[in-house]
Amino acid sequence: MEAKLEQVRERFEEVTAAMSDPAIYDDPQQYTELTKEHSELKELVDLYEEWKHVRKQIQGNSELIEEAADAEITEMAREENDELKPRLEKLEEDIKFKLIPKDPDDSKNVIVELRAGTGGDEAAIFVGDLFDMYRRYADKMGWKLNLLSLSESEKGGYKELTFGLEGEEVFGKMKYESGVHRVQRVPETETQGRVHTSAATVAVLPEAEEVDIDINTADLRVDTFRASGAGGQHVNKTDSAIRITHEPSGVVVECQQERSQHQNKEKAMKMLRSKLYEMEEEKLRKEREQERKSQISTGDRSAKIRTYNFPQSRVTDHRINLTLYNLEDIMKGEVDEVIEALRVQDNLDKLNAVMEE
Numbered sequence: 001m002e003a004k005l006e007q008v009r010e011r012f013e014e015v016t017a018a019m020s021d022p023a024i025y026d027d028p029q030q031y032t033e034l035t036k037e038h039s040e041l042k043e044l045v046d047l048y049e050e051w052k053h054v055r056k057q058i059q060g061n062s063e064l065i066e067e068a069a070d071a072e073i074t075e076m077a078r079e080e081n082d083e084l085k086p087r088l089e090k091l092e093e094d095i096k097f098k099l100i101p102k103d104p105d106d107s108k109n110v111i112v113e114l115r116a117g118t119g120g121d122e123a124a125i126f127v128g129d130l131f132d133m134y135r136r137y138a139d140k141m142g143w144k145l146n147l148l149s150l151s152e153s154e155k156g157g158y159k160e161l162t163f164g165l166e167g168e169e170v171f172g173k174m175k176y177e178s179g180v181h182r183v184q185r186v187p188e189t190e191t192q193g194r195v196h197t198s199a200a201t202v203a204v205l206p207e208a209e210e211v212d213i214d215i216n217t218a219d220l221r222v223d224t225f226r227a228s229g230a231g232g233q234h235v236n237k238t239d240s241a242i243r244i245t246h247e248p249s250g251v252v253v254e255c256q257q258e259r260s261q262h263q264n265k266e267k268a269m270k271m272l273r274s275k276l277y278e279m280e281e282e283k284l285r286k287e288r289e290q291e292r293k294s295q296i297s298t299g300d301r302s303a304k305i306r307t308y309n310f311p312q313s314r315v316t317d318h319r320i321n322l323t324l325y326n327l328e329d330i331m332k333g334e335v336d337e338v339i340e341a342l343r344v345q346d347n348l349d350k351l352n353a354v355m356e357e
Contacts, residue, residue: 106172119198124153136333143167208277
């Protein structure tokens with residue numbers, strides 16, 4: 001850990017020197033980036049200096065204790081070390097936490113896509129249940145939810161449903177929800193009382209800004225069509241719904257929830273930017289995963305991540321072998337315990353990777 005901290009201190013000195021160069025003021029963007037990095041590094045360097053100081057005090061006291069030249073001084077040294085050792089341990093924990101690399105996307109808003117998988121009508125109903133769960137969780141977190149697009153199923157629920165979430169650290173929490181969610185329960189249409197297994201896919205995309213991804217408008221095909229489903233009588237009277245196709249990648253997005261074509265197009269462009277941004281991030285993720293094996297996946301939509309077993313009131317997250325028996329509460333939006341456990345494990349994986357460098 002000390003070798004890593006020395007590297008941090010050296011980088012801090014480099015940034016400090018760069019900020020003292022008058023030429024830096026000619027480049028406001030670089031100055032802003034350096035100021036942010038300087039602030040983050042300073043916190044870690046200050047903790048490191050304090051850690052070194054406390055460790056030196058403990059070593060000095062330990063030498064006095066070994067010498068045992070004076071009983072009174074030896075006892076004072078023991079008492080001081082009894083106070084300093086917990087402080088040293090706390091500093092080490094704080095330093096380790098600061099060493100974990102931050103995901104720049106954690107502070108971003110998100111676009112969430114829910115899709116029915118295997119299980120037919122029951123899978124579509126489960127999509128509706130997941131949407132209710134995330135809606136309630138968003139309310140609890142104080143996030144704003146925007147419904148973007150949906151395709152209803154004939155017997156209830158949704159074949160597909162897309163919504164946006166805006167608020168503080170949304171992606172930092174919701175990113176662990178990407179993947180295949182399985183449900184095991186007796187469908188209402190089942191006359192024999194047999195438990196069926198169905199699935200839905202969740203994709204959580206960090207909302208990309210225009211500066212994050214450059215889109216050439218010449219690469220876009222924009223189509224309008226009449227909205228259908230919930231939204232009021234107006235939806236079937238005008239071609240307000242928007243479908244945008246990004247021809248180089250083949251990515252298609254739709255938005256039909258707003259009254260005006262302009263509003264739907266604006267939201268559809270947000271969805272498109274986020275999808276293209278996520279494609280680029282996925283390439284980087286795969287490269288990183290070849291170097292660092294983590295049991296927490298935040299991007300693989302094909303991975304089975306969680307099972308909701310209604311007969312046993314059980315929820316199991318397969319990535320960390322976490323099993324809880326409070327399914328009813330979780331479906332009401334109480335998913336904090338699961339997300340926090342995943343976040344802790346993810347941070348431990350990242351910390352281990354840093355220590356191995």
